Amino acid sequence: MTFPRHRTVRLLLTILAVAVVSVGGGWLLSDRTEDPASDLGTVTLSPSLTIADPTIGTNVPAAGKLFPALSLEDLAGTAIDFSTLRGKPMVVNFWFSTCEPCKREFPALLKAAASTKGNISFVGVNPQDTAVAAQDFVKEYASESNDFIYVRDPNGELLTQLGVGTFPMTLFVDAGGVIVSQHAGEITSAELATTIQKYFGVS
Numbered sequence: 001m002t003f004p005r006h007r008t009v010r011l012l013l014t015i016l017a018v019a020v021v022s023v024g025g026g027w028l029l030s031d032r033t034e035d036p037a038s039d040l041g042t043v044t045l046s047p048s049l050t051i052a053d054p055t056i057g058t059n060v061p062a063a064g065k066l067f068p069a070l071s072l073e074d075l076a077g078t079a080i081d082f083s084t085l086r087g088k089p090m091v092v093n094f095w096f097s098t099c100e101p102c103k104r105e106f107p108a109l110l111k112a113a114a115s116t117k118g119n120i121s122f123v124g125v126n127p128q129d130t131a132v133a134a135q136d137f138v139k140e141y142a143s144e145s146n147d148f149i150y151v152r153d154p155n156g157e158l159l160t161q162l163g164v165g166t167f168p169m170t171l172f173v174d175a176g177g178v179i180v181s182q183h184a185g186e187i188t189s190a191e192l193a194t195t196i197q198k199y200f201g202v203s
Helices: 005-031 100-115 131-141 157-162 189-200
Strands: 071-073 079-081 090-094 121-126 148-152 169-173 179-184
Touching: 071 148, 090 100, 100 121, 100 131, 100 148, 100 189, 131 148, 169 189, 179 189
Parallel strands: 090 121, 121 148
Antiparallel strands: 071 079, 090 169, 169 179
């Protein structure tokens, strides 16, 4: 049975329209990325940052890698060279001020920094806030005599090299600059103490 040419064209257009709607609808559904609930201990970095890296949105396994020898500015605008921090262990925490799990875990990090009495460098890396917003957060949650170094990573250099996409994220780096462990999501005092003791022998 043959159809008139105009009916054949109409049928083909109908089939094409259905296919486009189906594919488009499926793409829209698959493209919706829900931010993990903050009560699960992680949030996803705002897409406003222009970081061209295929790993962003996940956390790439970092253990065994050499921590990048980058230079980033602290909240006062002074350059901090990570290579100069080698020689003793380092705990590096990625955070930003509107991240709820970051807020919840901050006291545990401050307590751990104080308890290790300078034997471990604690560094907070903020990729999202202005210097003023980061300073306001620190003033609200930490005393002036805290043992943290706070740096900003506004261009996502460190995030890109390490493949960090969810926050908070904590890396444990040995004295030689090698990442020995990582913890994605909110970390507790007990988890900090256990990891620090295991890899650095410091309690």
